Amino acid sequence: MEYYICEIKDIENRTRKIAIENNIIGISTSFIPEDTGKQFIGFSEFNGNLYPVVTLPLEEKLVLKIFLIYEKMAFGVTSIIKKTKIDKVHIISEKMLELFPEMKIYSGYFEDEGEDILVFNIENALKQDMPDVIVKNRKIKRGTHQKLLQDFFIIDGKYAVERYKILNISGIEKFAPFSFKEFDGFVEYKNEIFPVLKTDEEFKWLVIKKGFSLLCKNIQTTNGEVISDEKNKKYLKVGKNIYEILE
DSSP states (O other): OEEEEEEEEETTOOEEEEEEESOOSEEEOOOEEOOBTBSOOEEEEETTEEEEEEOOOOSSOEEEOEEEEOSSOEEEESEEEEEEEOSOOBOOOHHHHHHOGGGGGEEEEEEETTEEEEEEOGGGGGGSOOOOEEEOOSSOOTTTHHHHSOSEEEETTTEEEEGGGEEEEEOSTTOEEEEETTEEEEEEETTEEEEEEESOSSOOEEEEESSOEEEESOEEEEOOEEEEOTTOOEEEEETTEEEEEOO
16 A cells, blocks of 8 residues: 655654555645634645545644645645655554553554654544644735635535635534425534535535534635626635535
8 A cells, every 4th residue: 555654743843753654645835814713723725625624633832834635635744755655564562552642543553764753543633632733835825815816615516605604614423314394314513403405416515604504525615706697696706616605
């Protein structure tokens, strides 16, 4: 199996090397800071889609520069050292995990040039609170990103949602299926219940917005012209495309 050996530094310039599986779909340096609670750090943009960013769940404040894009999320690192093929990954013993419970986030280790490299399964990151980070790249910088971001999210190429109306974007774990009226289920967020509408059958994301929420597969950002029909229903016009604006 192939792995990327990556380096993650903290603000004190202390370095950790980890390995993650090479089943990525791309690499990005784009970062969009967003208040998503502790589950994600923000978003990385790749090929017009947004991917929630996770990283190594450490107590130190980390410095991130590059984002490896997976199907469901992006993983932030300081640098990529190399890609390598490994025949065998050793399992961490139960005794070692008892002595060092913080190592439970790793799935094993392998040796590379005389050094033991811990393997991190990024699915574990979804179960952990994310650390504070500093993102250093040239695409979007914290504090100035509002001028660069678009005002609308396009959901599955069908609907437009104003950015300020979105409360949170997360995985689908908290979605409770239950058909009623035009909705497909509900989700609880900050002690409030929101009805949920599917916009694609192959959904990956739960977009929690004011009023109701959406189960979707793809999320994009854009700007455009807001137009209205004779019934005063609003639409977003982007080039030749028109999207219904969900209030």
